[in-house]
Amino acid sequence: MTRSEVLITADELLPLLASESAPRLLDVRWTLPKPDGRDDFAAGHIPGAIYVDLDTELADHSNTDPTAGRHPLPRPADFEASVRSWGIDSDTEVVVYDDNSGLGAARAWWLLRWAGLSGRVLDGGLAAYRAAGGEVETGPGASVEPSEVTITPDSLPVIDADDAAAWTGVLLDARAGERFRGETEPLDAQAGHIPGAKNAPATGNAPDGQFLAEAELRKRFAELGAFEQPVGVYCGSGVTACHNALALASLGVEASLYPASWSGWSSDPERPVETGA
Template identity: 50%
Template sequence: MLITVDDLTEAMLSDNPPVILDVRWQLGDDRGHDHYREGHVPGAVFVDLDRELAAAPSPQRGRHPLPDIADLQAAARRWGIDDRSPVVAYDAIGNLASARAWWLLRWGGHSDVRLLDGGLGAWRDAGLRLSSGDTTPRTGSVTLTPGHLPVAEIDEVAATSARVVDARAAERYRGEVEPVDPRAGHIPGAISVPTAGNIGADGRFLPADDIRKRFADNGIGDSDEVIAYCGSGINAAHEIAALEIAGIRATLFPGSWSQWSSDPDRPAATGSESAG
């Protein structure tokens, strides 16, 4: 599920080079396309997370609902993906955004998707050149169908006996700050494991044993049923990637806190909670 810079450069020269997706997005920064045009991995296609990796926001579904499968397929074809295309996604923030593309394409049934470990920073650190401007890919022919990865709806989360993991920053989990959603706090009973802690200072994922220990220290074992959420289902995909590296399968709650906190009948907890 990860690919190194060296392996990516070799794959780019192969008979079946990967489609490379640049998912330059960050909460509070709407200049992703500008950043992409200033410099990206050669041949990479810009992916607009808000418009191509999510449906329109609403209080009932959250800030980044899952896109309709027909819309996701149309976008994947615009990016140049065929059924047999390997795909590599990256961003400039340790794959915290590009993991959404990784998760969505696999949810849609396209299994050959990997994350560039370390993202754009790793490419730059290797001294490799960047391209500027826009890349216009050929049109692909991939066929996607939904449901290849598990998803939890809001009522299922409310009633679940699974371990519910909150991937947001700890201060948002505790309810000390809330920059964007209607209420501060977290889903009662959820465990705080900020996904940013699954990567090192270089933006690369920690070794599998370190990630596994991190979750174990928070009461999550290899055989536990896990549901991951964040603010709007973006960073939670990164948490699922980390869990997969550790050998733990997890379900995404796409509506996440943005959906939960928009419903005044849903309880909100604040402060720290024991893993129990």
């Protein structure tokens, strides 16, 4: 896979939006402090976009097992219903975006790929679109005709806690350094990280909102050993780990996602915990 297969620039998107075969736009406004971005979407979004609620459409909160993490993957039937409600068929071109460096959009991108579909993330998100001269609209978003698509779950590799514990490749933790080192833990049961993991904060992929140039991104992950061995990715709850998976995919590396991530691992008292760098 190449960068152009997983990312699209605002300059590339604008002429597509003016064409007869405009892509389906999914807007995933989500941050940890404000998981529901519906009002931000209503205040201004790319014309034709559909709001996607990460907590309800890109996760399964009916799963109350703490070891499943704070954002378990949606059940296949539920995700298929969501994809159908977005009017996406097997051949639909999809562009996903947000206003937070792609951290929420990457989760939707990963799930579409996991479901056997395709999609690209708008590099730089809404800010890049506006900077390129794109106009926004307000209101509830587009109304689309539902599709009858059938998804193919598990089209991307997923690992569980036992796999993570026995991982022989490189296991990358996408959380901020202070959480990885165990200096603070505002959300989960314990502070620290999975023994043997390396810290690769997802925010480092797009420090100014847009992804690093390919050479810089390649250097970043080469220093972590991501081109020499199998790669597993995790974070706090399986959301920002998808950003690392996206960055790696742009470099031709397929990563395995541990969806329960640290929130699931740290909820199991039998799992070992490591702190420090």
